[in-house]
Amino acid sequence: GAGVSQSPSNKVTEKGKDVELRCDPISGHTALYWYRQSLGQGLEFLIYFQGNSAPDKSGLPSDRFSAERTGGSVSTLTIQRTQQEDSAVYLCASSFSGRALNEQFFGPGTRLTVL
Amino acid sequence: EDQVTQSPEALRLQEGESSSLNCSYTVSGLRGLFWYRQDPGKGPEFLFTLYSAGEEKEKERLKATLTKKESFLHITAPKPEDSATYLCAVQAGQAGTALIFGKGTTLSVSS
Numbered sequence: 001g002a003g004v005s006q007s008p009s010n011k012v013t014e015k016g017k018d019v020e021l022r023c024d025p026i027s028g029h030t031a032l033y034w035y036r037q038s039l040g041q042g043l044e045f046l047i048y049f050q051g052n053s054a055p056d057k058s059g060l061p062s063d064r065f066s067a068e069r070t071g072g073s074v075s076t077l078t079i080q081r082t083q084q085e086d087s088a089v090y091l092c093a094s095s096f097s098g099r100a101l102n103e104q105f106f107g108p109g110t111r112l113t114v115l
Numbered sequence: 116e117d118q119v120t121q122s123p124e125a126l127r128l129q130e131g132e133s134s135s136l137n138c139s140y141t142v143s144g145l146r147g148l149f150w151y152r153q154d155p156g157k158g159p160e161f162l163f164t165l166y167s168a169g170e171e172k173e174k175e176r177l178k179a180t181l182t183k184k185e186s187f188l189h190i191t192a193p194k195p196e197d198s199a200t201y202l203c204a205v206q207a208g209q210a211g212t213a214l215i216f217g218k219g220t221t222l223s224v225s226s
Binding site for chain 2: 004033035040041042043044045048056059091093102103104105106107108109
């Protein structure tokens with residue numbers, strides 16, 4: 001079946017602008033995660049959605065970052081007033097939470113460049 | 116603090132030259148350890164999950180093992196197409212929590 005999809009694949013924006021990144025998880029997966037991968041750094045957790053529960057926002061680096069998940073499926077990550085340090089690849093992953101151990105499957109990522 | 120460290124950062128091998136990548140971890144309440152492969156410009160691709168010390172998993176030329184403090188990814192007779200960055204991650208605490216990743220090992224295999 002189809003994997004996790006993300007759009008856009010690349011986004012170039014000017015400092016101070018807002019951006020929205022989209023993630024379509026694998027059908028039937030109830031858990032959705034956002035990570036950030038900066039040059040030379042490991043993947044950094046941002047936010048986690050599980051079903052109808054309140055999201056785990058503990059990884060968001062500042063209040064300029066927010067995310068929504070509508071209808072338990074598609075998610076949008078919004079970055080307001082972008083800064084150059086926000087430049088990174090933003091990765092989305094989903095998993096089937098019915099398993100005791102949740103293998104996470106990743107999308108191709110959105111490469112964000114803030115000028 | 117939960118932590119994952121991978122070594123070496125980079126590894127260059129000749130085709131057919133077997134080697135191992137290391138992932139050491141410090142976490143409380145390990146639920147599982149994951150290995151991913153990441154090609155340039157792509158998202159991580161799931162390879163293995165290891166649940167408990169002593170467990171081993173194999174896939175083609177790759178074999179992953181787990182002890183109480185580290186995991187190894189053994190690559191036997193690698194080919195150029197095995198060139199990629201290999202990421203190790205752990206999941207701790209409750210089921211479904213976010214993964215904690217190491218920075219990866221970039222493997223280059225030349226013919």
